[in-house]
Amino acid sequence: MITAEGGGEGGDGGTSLDRDARAQWRSVRGPVIALGLLLLVSLILALVASRQRSGLLDPRAYDPAGSRALAQLLTAEGVQVHLVTTLTEAQAAAAPDTTLLIARPELLPPDRLERLRDTSRQLVLVAPGPEALQALAPAVTLRDSAEVRDRAPGCALPLATAAGDADLGGALYQARAEDGGGVALCYTEGGLASLVRVEDAGRAVTVIGSPAPLTNDKLDENGNAALALSLLGQQPRLVWYLPSLSDAALREGGDASLIALLPRGLKLAVVQVGIAVLLLALWRARRLGPVVREPLPVVVRAAEAVEGRARLYRRARARDRAADALRGAARDRLIPRLGLTSAAGPHAVIDAVARRTGRAAADVGALLYGAPPVDDAALVRLADAVDAVEREVRRS
Secondary structure (H helix, E strand, O other), X not given: OHXXXXXXXXXXXXXXXXXXXXXXXXXXXXHHHHHHHHHHHXXXXXXXXXXXXXXXXXXXXXXXXOOHHHHHHHHHOOOEEEEEOOHHHHHHHOOOOEEEEEOOHHHOOHHHHHHHOXXXXXXXXXXXXXXXXXXXOOOEEXXXXXXXXXXXXXXOOHHHHHHOOEEEEEEEEEEOOXXXXXXXXXXEEOOEEEEXXXXXXXXEEEEEOOOHHHOOOXXXXXXXXXXXXXXXXXXXXXXXXXXXXXXXXXXXXXXXXXXXXXXXXXXXXXXXXXXXXXXXXHHXXXXXXXXXXXXXXXXXXXXXXXXXXXXXXXXXXXXXXXXXXXXXXXXXXXXXXXXXXXXXXXXXXXXXXXXXXXXXXXXXXXXXXXXXXXXXXXXXXXXXXXXXHHHHHHHO
16 A cells, blocks of 8 residues: 555655645745845945945045045046055155145154155145144144134135135144245134145145045035145146055054053053052952851751651652652662662662562562552551661671
């Protein structure tokens, strides 16, 4: 019959297991296909998003802080925009007929910035700090900061007056004229300027206090586009230096350790916390004192413990548990006397006791492995019988 049924299923072209598998696939294929499509769409979106760059003053970035729009305008005006991300590339690309824009000078150590000081005729710095100014524009000093907002030029600098109002502010600077040179202070607040131009011997350094006029977000407002084009389009070629933290040249002379990079205030705070923890540990250790051995509050005799446990068994009518305890204790005492190991089974124990005492094996088995007693009297008789067997084994 089994053979006939198996042949019939085979004749249908598949087993019942195959049919079950097909049925299960039909039940889950809808969610599986939907999940696969979702993963495919997510992967496509991730690939598309990965190609879109972002970053402050990045001429490839389309986000509000990027400068893709300005780079496109400069290219349309015939200015060749050359993006560099390392100090070596910036030194190689800069020339007298170029404008060098350092987008984030705060990322560069002063000794690296000094290498770029005389590489280009036009140098533009975006929101430089004191160290960058000392390296590239020592005549300019950072004094204060102000809100970035629509400001009037307030100076006679042609590129500022042609652009008109612009969104400036941010860092505010003060400047003095170099020997034989000139200084222009524009977009001022309280006598301090957010755009400073220092000219000396045919070379010009322009300091702008905020990147706002160069970004995609603000380029189409006020005179920002005109100002940016005038600043960066005076030479036929613009070297756009966007410093990168991965630039190996910035780490010349060895990497600084993590501890060296921590602020001094943080180091002092850690030391103070460590001292406080040490003092707290010493104070608590003195307070705890040495270990003291204390006597137990009460001593319970073994007989009292046994009697108390027996009362608990009696109150619970747990004759089976009491019988198991009696038989188990007796077996534990008999097995070593009989020369058996702890792994000996019931048959080995029964045979050994029967040989020693001359009792029947069935009687010994009933005593050591039998059914639980039906009442208290039977439990007492079991205890006496087990005790008698133990005495016989000891005497034999």
